[in-house]
Amino acid sequence: MGIILPRFEKLHGKTEAEICRRIIHAIFEQRIPPGERLTEERLAETFNVSRTIVRQAMARLSQDGILVKMPNVGSTVASPTRKETRDILAVRRMVEPEIVRTLAVSVSEAGLAELHEHLEAETAARKNDARGTFVRLAGEFHLRLAELTGNHVLVQLMTRLQTLTCLAILLHAKGEQACPPGEHGQITDAIARQDGETAAREMLHHLKHVEMDLRLDGEERTSSFSETMAWLRGV
Ligand SMILES: [Zn+2]
The missing domain is CATH 1.20.120.530 (GntR ligand-binding domain-like)
Incomplete structure (x- = not known):
């Protein structure tokens, strides 16, 4: 599913704090789903700011655990287990x-x-x-x-x-x-x-x-490859 960001006006001269605020705003409105991959290019284009500012914003969101860096994937929006x-x-x-x-x-x-x-x-x-x-x-x-x-x-x-x-x-x-x-x-x-x-x-x-109102008991939804293989052996 593609990311649906709200209508952002141009942000010339805005700081990374403003970018963070807007991303958080979009998460609060459920416009950015958990696990969504965010790239510097995409955000720089969306906000019409330099990649340097986007990089700083992403670093700040990563520090707060809102973005998660995944090897070979890049930064994705957190998916709390x-x-x-x-x-x-x-x-x-x-x-x-x-x-x-x-x-x-x-x-x-x-x-x-x-x-x-x-x-x-x-x-x-x-x-x-x-x-x-x-x-x-x-x-x-x-x-x-x-x-x-x-x-x-x-x-x-x-x-x-x-x-x-x-x-x-x-x-x-x-x-x-x-x-x-x-x-x-x-x-x-x-x-x-x-x-x-x-x-x-x-x-x-x-x-x-x-x-x-949340389902927080029992097993996590995601299972590892080895767990899936173990399950298959028992079928
Ligand atoms: Zn409340």
Whole structure:
């Protein structure tokens, strides 16, 4: 399947950070599937920038585990295995309840207004059946929370975890494929009431629901050549 990138305007003079942001945006909208091969030539042409800038962007995404370098293939978009997905979600369960607990005592009025605006956009996209936009906004809600803490390290970590979760959902989801409706609102309400304990509990429930919608038990889908041969011998 060919890569379907959104309509990018020309990016003359833009940095590798902007290229990374746009690739992540496309992953959030489920426009770039896991395992997709990305080449310097293709990206340089798509973004109309030099290959040097593309190379820097790809190096940054590789560092974050969003791109994976494969021998004889080049760079491909990460395809988190079931085990990797369980690990990603385990880290999210450690980190995100703390994020909302912190926000319950520290978020400004402007920050809360931003969250409510985000929720309205999510609801509108869901209502209008704008699937790509809705899935992206649902993922970005978790990044907004990290951004509102003002902690840059946390934003970097959450960007990485959320991007890998988006890719894992495409590989392992059973159904809904996005955050369950209403739960972001409940988390935001608890933050607004300055009730950190409820906000943390709601976030933990929410992450459990996300995980329950994934098939993460049992064998990995991919099998090695030797495993296939062993299976054939037993047929
Ligand atoms: Zn969510």
